[in-house]
Amino acid sequence: MSDSKKLRALKEIRRKNLERNLLDVQLKGQDHYVFINERNKAQVVSKDGEWITEHIKTSILKFNFEIDKIEKMLVKDFTKEELKEYEKTSSKDV
Numbered sequence: 001m002s003d004s005k006k007l008r009a010l011k012e013i014r015r016k017n018l019e020r021n022l023l024d025v026q027l028k029g030q031d032h033y034v035f036i037n038e039r040n041k042a043q044v045v046s047k048d049g050e051w052i053t054e055h056i057k058t059s060i061l062k063f064n065f066e067i068d069k070i071e072k073m074l075v076k077d078f079t080k081e082e083l084k085e086y087e088k089t090s091s092k093d094v
Helices: 003-026 054-070 080-093
Strands: 033-036 042-045
Touching: 003 033, 003 054, 003 080, 042 054
Parallel strands: none
Antiparallel strands: 033 042
């Protein structure tokens, strides 16, 4: 598999892991809807004037910051866990 395909797959793994962490850990039990847009960024969906906690704002900002960083990453920038996950998924594709 070429390095560009590997890098693309690793970036997608990172995006999915970040999204899973945001929704299942950071915002679990919160009373707001979170929408992931076409640029893979999170947006809070709520009624106008509804109060949004600082925790939600901070979680969304951190998530979007990490999403922006993904595009500049190289293969060497990914964690061992992400590389192992890639190896598992790529071995299934063979």
